[in-house]
Amino acid sequence: MNVKIISFIFLCCSFIFAQSPTAKEIVDRVTDVMSPVNAYSKGSQTIITSSGKERVFEFESWSAEKGKSTLTRYTKPAAIRGQAFLMLNNADDIWSYFPRTKRVRKLASHAKKQKMQGSDFTYEDMGGGDVFQKKFNSSILGEETRDGELVWKIQMLGIADQEPPYPKIVMWVRQSDYFPVVLDYYDEKDFNSKTLLLSDIKLIESFPTAMTMVMKDNKERSSTTMRNLDITYAWEPPKGFFSERNLKK
Amino acid sequence: MKFWGPILLLPLMLWGQAEFFGYMESEVDIMELDSQRYSFGYNKFRLDMEARPNDNVLIGANVNIQKYWGQTTWNIYDFLPGFSGLGITQNIELQDTILVDNIYMRLSFVWADLTLGRQQISPGVGYAWNPTDIFNTKSLLDPSYEQTGVSSIRLDISLGNRSTLNAVLQPGGAFNKSTKQLWLKTGLGRFDVDVTLAELQQATPASMLFGDAFDAKRTMVGGSLVGEILEYGIWIEFAHNMLDSVHDPSSGTMQPRELQYDEYVLGVDHTFDNSIYIVGEYLHNGFGTKDKSLLGLQDYLYSLSGEGRSLMQDYGFVYIMHPTFDFVSLSTLAIANFNDKSGTLAPQLDWNAFEDTNISLQGSLFWGDDDTEFGLQDWGLRLRVRSDF
Numbered sequence: 001m002n003v004k005i006i007s008f009i010f011l012c013c014s015f016i017f018a019q020s021p022t023a024k025e026i027v028d029r030v031t032d033v034m035s036p037v038n039a040y041s042k043g044s045q046t047i048i049t050s051s052g053k054e055r056v057f058e059f060e061s062w063s064a065e066k067g068k069s070t071l072t073r074y075t076k077p078a079a080i081r082g083q084a085f086l087m088l089n090n091a092d093d094i095w096s097y098f099p100r101t102k103r104v105r106k107l108a109s110h111a112k113k114q115k116m117q118g119s120d121f122t123y124e125d126m127g128g129g130d131v132f133q134k135k136f137n138s139s140i141l142g143e144e145t146r147d148g149e150l151v152w153k154i155q156m157l158g159i160a161d162q163e164p165p166y167p168k169i170v171m172w173v174r175q176s177d178y179f180p181v182v183l184d185y186y187d188e189k190d191f192n193s194k195t196l197l198l199s200d201i202k203l204i205e206s207f208p209t210a211m212t213m214v215m216k217d218n219k220e221r222s223s224t225t226m227r228n229l230d231i232t233y234a235w236e237p238p239k240g241f242f243s244e245r246n247l248k249k
Numbered sequence: 250m251k252f253w254g255p256i257l258l259l260p261l262m263l264w265g266q267a268e269f270f271g272y273m274e275s276e277v278d279i280m281e282l283d284s285q286r287y288s289f290g291y292n293k294f295r296l297d298m299e300a301r302p303n304d305n306v307l308i309g310a311n312v313n314i315q316k317y318w319g320q321t322t323w324n325i326y327d328f329l330p331g332f333s334g335l336g337i338t339q340n341i342e343l344q345d346t347i348l349v350d351n352i353y354m355r356l357s358f359v360w361a362d363l364t365l366g367r368q369q370i371s372p373g374v375g376y377a378w379n380p381t382d383i384f385n386t387k388s389l390l391d392p393s394y395e396q397t398g399v400s401s402i403r404l405d406i407s408l409g410n411r412s413t414l415n416a417v418l419q420p421g422g423a424f425n426k427s428t429k430q431l432w433l434k435t436g437l438g439r440f441d442v443d444v445t446l447a448e449l450q451q452a453t454p455a456s457m458l459f460g461d462a463f464d465a466k467r468t469m470v471g472g473s474l475v476g477e478i479l480e481y482g483i484w485i486e487f488a489h490n491m492l493d494s495v496h497d498p499s500s501g502t503m504q505p506r507e508l509q510y511d512e513y514v515l516g517v518d519h520t521f522d523n524s525i526y527i528v529g530e531y532l533h534n535g536f537g538t539k540d541k542s543l544l545g546l547q548d549y550l551y552s553l554s555g556e557g558r559s560l561m562q563d564y565g566f567v568y569i570m571h572p573t574f575d576f577v578s579l580s581t582l583a584i585a586n587f588n589d590k591s592g593t594l595a596p597q598l599d600w601n602a603f604e605d606t607n608i609s610l611q612g613s614l615f616w617g618d619d620d621t622e623f624g625l626q627d628w629g630l631r632l633r634v635r636s637d638f
Contacts, residue, residue: 049575055604078270078637079605088410093439100395102371106441106475108482110520118572243410244434245362249307 023138023154029178030171031133035066036207040235043228047119050221057117058229062237067129069242080117086247091127097247104244112165120194120215120224124165132156135164143175146182150175179208193219205233267300271311274635278319281627283333283619289319291343295350309368310352317343329549330541330620351398362405367398370417372432372445373486374473377566377584378532378558380488380512381445381471383430384419386555389566389584390595390613390631401428411436419449426450440476445469452556454547455496455503463503465492480519487513490536510535512558523571530566537562541589541621560622563587576601584623591617591624606636 021029045057058076063069070091073084082099094107112124132138136156144151151172158164168186173179179201185194194217198210213226240246277290297311321343326332353366373379377392385396401419408414412435419428430447451467471488492508512535518528538544539562552560565587570580578599585592595613602608611631617624 051575053575055576055601077605078272079607081270081637098393101393102369102396103373105374106482108477108480108518110477110480110482113522114520114524118576240360240407240410243407243413245405245407245413249357 020140020152023140026140026152026154026173026178027132027136027138027156030173030180031066031130033178033208034180035129036205036233037064037066038235038237039063039067039231039233041228041231043226045117045119045121046225046227047117048223048225055118057119062235062241064237064242065129067127069237070127071242071247072126074117083117084247085116085123085126086242086244087123087127088242090129090131091124094123095244095247102248104247109163120217120220120222121226122165125196125215131165132169135159135162136169141170144172146172149181151181177208179210191219193217204231207233267298267308269296269298270638271296272635272637274633276634277632278629280629282327283625284627285327287320289317289321291315291317305357307355307357308353309355311350313346313348313350315348316345325550325553328553328625329546330622330625331544332546332549333619333625353398360407362403364403364405367400368403369396370399370401370403371396372430374441374475374484375486375514375516375530376518376528376568377530378486378514378564380486380514380532380534380558381447381469381473383428383447383449383467383469390582390593390611408435411441421450438476440474442472442474444472447471451492452551452554453492453496453503454545454551454557457547457550457554457556459501463496465494465503465508467492482516482518484516485513486516487511512536526570528566528568532559532564532566534559534562534564537588539563539588561586561588586617586622589617589621589624591615591621593623593626603636605638606634609633609635 039062041061043059043061045059047055047057056076057074057080059072059074061070061072068088068090070087071084073082074080084097086095087093091112092109094111095104096107097104107123113122115121116123116126136158138154138156141153141155144153151174154171154173156169156171158167166185167188168190170184170186171180172182174181179198181198183196184192185196187193194215197214197216198212199214200211201208202211203209209228209231211228214223216223272295274293274295275290277288279286279288293313293315295311295313298309300308302308322340325339325341326335326337349367351367351369353364353368355362355364370384371382373382377387377389379385379387384399388394399419401417404416406414415432415434417428417430421427428447428449430445432443432445434441434443436442447469449467450464452461452464455463468491469488471486473484473486475482475484477483489511490509494503494505495508497504512533514530514532516528516530518526520526536557537559538548541561544560548560551557565585567583568580570578572578580597580599582595582597583592593613593615595611597609597611599607599609609632613629615623615626615628619625
């Protein structure tokens, strides 16, 4: 009798644990995987316009509190060397610094939707943190295989009063490590305005990391490729690092 | 600091593995003023150096070499409404220069930075005007152009992520004639706020004619607020000024009588979904006059020298920009003097022709009567090419 009960409990447990995670659980895991506590990176940003013209930028970036605070400073090309952006509260507050005028300007929230240095990434796209968790309701649309990997297709619908960056995002997430590989961003007319492709995924200090990210603007037919040239998650921000004082350095 | 400056900088360049960068800028201008057409321009080479001997020290310097061409001798009276064409001549000549503009050292401590030397200081949140900026004058046709250095000692103390206390001392001959300014900046929710206090020896319009004995002691209390309302960026920058003496024309002397006046800027900006960016500002300068008939030679000279924020009292500024094509943006800038009803409209094309190379073409059309601030000039055209390295 006891053996039967134990067997039944085991069976129930296996059944429960074999259940697919919910959309919320997947998005929670994606947020964890995508948001290491701290990070420092050097990267490049290659913009290819609709007419095929190319511009390459290089930058350094620091982030803390799982992407809640970010500081990005451009190092190349020479014309914008030293330009820096400080984003706090998941890019809700943005300050820009222009070395030519030595002035810091606080940008209003409309600026979040501006292209960062003319790229296909907006300031808002560069902000991290728990945006997916707080500003969207998620649901699973299905399972697919992409590049030989089993993935979940997740739909995220913006919660209107949370001021989501996009009305809708569809995201494909690898089941093996909860790492997203494609994100489709939709505009108010439900047009797939931009697509983000994450590739060359490497394990850096236990965190899966996309060494290449390509943002395609499906309206303007332009694209921006961001590459991680150097990255570490072992960086610890000194006290007062994410401040106007440091922005100007 | 002219020719010996670069020699002085050499050891700095060699020590601390200095980084070198800068730009070459060439400008061609054509202008019609009082039916006379002029062409002029300059070639400017700027070399910047930065060395970091260790994590706590930054040494920075830059040398500007600027050579003018075309019309280099100007009769200042040609630019003064009401005086142009009277046959009075007082020439100023644009001299070729080799100038060490900035040369400074910054020591960074855990909670503070101390910067000593000639350095760029640019306070204020306004785009076209900064009532709390006692160090610089902006060109209204190019408000974001770099400012020259100020020989000073600056202390920036961090009081938290969004709060700082900043102090600047620009030594004068005597301490009581030195320029001093203090700011306290902090964040209040989605707004940045600062208050400032300054004291300086200020040239007055009378100083333009009679020399610095006619300067007055100016005390300024001001501040700024920047944030947003309904996704529109807004800012206010204000300064309440007190002069300790005023010029008495009847006796021809400075009389110890306090004169108070206010300056403030109200600004708004927004980026629309179609990428059009617009910024607008209104300036009120209580030191200016509302009535152009009250303006004298000293007032024009005062404004032209950059000592006065503006010639008259009330101004508007609008800048509209759109990134129209790949690496090409079209913009228009408009400035209006509401008191004499004159102004200028300046459409501009900016083309990032190659990486680090920008070509800009700006036209300017002026309106108003011939005896008004902007109406004196007919039109202008400016071509500027700049290549950074």
